[in-house]
Amino acid sequence: MTEQAADPSVPRSWVALVECLDQPGALMALASVFAERGVNFTSLATGALDGRPGAISLTFVATARQCQVLRRAAGRLTVVTSLVLRPFDHPGARAAGVVRMPPGIAFRPPAEVDVMWSGDSAAGQPVLVEGTLAAVAAVAAAAREAGALTIGTVISEVR
Amino acid sequence: MDVAVIGATGAVGRQVCTQLIERRALPTTARLQLVGRRGGRSEAATHGYRADLIDAYDEVAPLFDVALDPEEVVADVVVVASGATIATRPGESVDRAALARTNHAMFAAYADALAEHGAGDEVVIVVTNPVELGVATMAARLGRHRVIGMGAWLDTLRFRREIAHSLGVRRQRIGGFVAGQHGDDAVPLWSSVRIRGLVEGERARTVGELRGGRDLAGLPGEIAAAQARLLAERDSGRAFAMVETWPPDLRTVTRPWLTHQSGARTAVGTANATVDLISALAEGREIVMAGQVDLAGEATLAGQRVHGVLGVPVVFGPEGWTDVLLGELPPDEDALLARAARRIAAVVEPFMRDGGRP
Numbered sequence: 001m002t003e004q005a006a007d008p009s010v011p012r013s014w015v016a017l018v019e020c021l022d023q024p025g026a027l028m029a030l031a032s033v034f035a036e037r038g039v040n041f042t043s044l045a046t047g048a049l050d051g052r053p054g055a056i057s058l059t060f061v062a063t064a065r066q067c068q069v070l071r072r073a074a075g076r077l078t079v080v081t082s083l084v085l086r087p088f089d090h091p092g093a094r095a096a097g098v099v100r101m102p103p104g105i106a107f108r109p110p111a112e113v114d115v116m117w118s119g120d121s122a123a124g125q126p127v128l129v130e131g132t133l134a135a136v137a138a139v140a141a142a143a144r145e146a147g148a149l150t151i152g153t154v155i156s157e158v159r
Numbered sequence: 160m161d162v163a164v165i166g167a168t169g170a171v172g173r174q175v176c177t178q179l180i181e182r183r184a185l186p187t188t189a190r191l192q193l194v195g196r197r198g199g200r201s202e203a204a205t206h207g208y209r210a211d212l213i214d215a216y217d218e219v220a221p222l223f224d225v226a227l228d229p230e231e232v233v234a235d236v237v238v239v240a241s242g243a244t245i246a247t248r249p250g251e252s253v254d255r256a257a258l259a260r261t262n263h264a265m266f267a268a269y270a271d272a273l274a275e276h277g278a279g280d281e282v283v284i285v286v287t288n289p290v291e292l293g294v295a296t297m298a299a300r301l302g303r304h305r306v307i308g309m310g311a312w313l314d315t316l317r318f319r320r321e322i323a324h325s326l327g328v329r330r331q332r333i334g335g336f337v338a339g340q341h342g343d344d345a346v347p348l349w350s351s352v353r354i355r356g357l358v359e360g361e362r363a364r365t366v367g368e369l370r371g372g373r374d375l376a377g378l379p380g381e382i383a384a385a386q387a388r389l390l391a392e393r394d395s396g397r398a399f400a401m402v403e404t405w406p407p408d409l410r411t412v413t414r415p416w417l418t419h420q421s422g423a424r425t426a427v428g429t430a431n432a433t434v435d436l437i438s439a440l441a442e443g444r445e446i447v448m449a450g451q452v453d454l455a456g457e458a459t460l461a462g463q464r465v466h467g468v469l470g471v472p473v474v475f476g477p478e479g480w481t482d483v484l485l486g487e488l489p490p491d492e493d494a495l496l497a498r499a500a501r502r503i504a505a506v507v508e509p510f511m512r513d514g515g516r517p
Binding site: 028029036077 | 279
């Protein structure tokens with residue numbers, strides 16, 4: 001679903017990959033843009049690109065108009081060197097995840113979710129998944145439903 | 160709350176930025192956008208001004224941002240302080256038509272950019288003259304309630320100060336508003352004057368003394384005569400002393416006119432009034448103020464609903480202006496304000512015939 005096709009008054013999920021100057025206060029400046037406008041992060045990670053300092057991945061919920069406002073305001077910060085912002089289910093947003101199940105519990109990603117995965121959870125192995133952010137999030141939700149002990153996801157790319 | 164000052168390196172723009180910082184109106188996490196014009200003299204100066212502000216205020220300053228094109232303006236509050244200004248050399252005639260043409264193009268450019276790229280809820284404060292034309296042009300594209308001209312608020316503060324000065328008190332003890340045009344067609348609303356510490360009968364007596372038995376019907380002629388006398392006075396000290404002898408309503412219009420003629424300009428007072436409004440927005444307050452707004456029948460003068468830009472008392476808050484607070488006026492105020500509305504319309508309407516496009 002493109003930004004333009006979405007009902008502009010309905011909040012939806014978004015993902016952004018922001019590259020900032022590697023200096024104190026950069027994250028705070030970025031966070032202030034969101035806080036001032038009443039938008040919370042649903043996830044935020046620094047060192048998001050190969051552990052590169054200054055790279056921040058984040059997800060949030062907002063209307064398309066709010067998203068545009070946030071994009072323009074964040075883009076004006078001198079500490080922001082680049083910003084890519086996409087709908088949460090955009091094919092250019094990719095993630096990886098690791099699921100650890102209770103001993104002996106088998107888990108596999110739902111068949112309808114298109115991810116690459118490996119690991120035999122019943123044998124005590126972690127289940128590793130990779131795919132679009134939306135697909136990995138769907139796997140994480142299914143794992144949570146199935147009683148996963150730990151679930152970790154990382155946004156690997158937003159383009 | 161982020162603020163953009165269009166024309167940040169101009170006399171008023173610089174004062175607005177400085178006072179915003181000095182008065183701590185913006186937190187250090189807010190962004191103050193300095194807007195210049197690419198290809199103009201302000202392009203380099205805007206970058207330089209940013210450096211100077213950081214140098215002076217690094218401990219308390221907001222984040223700074225430089226924009227040089229209209230489509231780069233990104234803010235919650237946009238102050239329009241750019242464009243040509245009225246001549247400041249004594250005796251120099253003012254080509255108001257040329258001023259309007261020049262600044263209308265600037266108003267339209269920024270209004271178009273905000274309409275296309277903006278958030279849809281920016282509050283726009285017009286400082287540049289003719290402020291009524293600026294309000295009309297921007298309101299046509301952005302919506303009436305988001306746009307306000309601060310000229311009437313500045314005139315109001317001046318009126319209150321002149322009354323306070325005549326009474327030997329400070330301005331904060333005086334209430335009241337100036338409506339109409341920001342300029343010679345300003346209408347001091349004597350009926351709105353309040354003086355802290357005086358009850359109704361005492362106030363009526365005091366106001367009567369301040370007015371000296373005059374009513375507003377004669378004010379336009381008094382203003383014209385006063386300006387002619389001031390122009391004829393070569394000594395600026397004597398000119399300012401002459402102003403001191405006049406009644407408060409006449410001083411409200413002539414003192415700033417003389418200040419502008421002197422070459423000193425009125426940047427500090429203008430910025431103070433503008434920052435007042437920005438501070439209210441930053442603090443989420445609704446205030447009662449006077450401002451130039453684009454009316455669609457919210458006020459009635461001379462028995463007719465007013466459509467078009469006019470300075471009136473309004474409620475002003477984070478989403479712009481809402482209610483007009485103009486009750487039934489005494490006949491002299493009603494007549495002069497209706498006259499001001501007609502004279503404003505005569506200036507503004509030719510520019511709005513093509514949807515306000517230059």
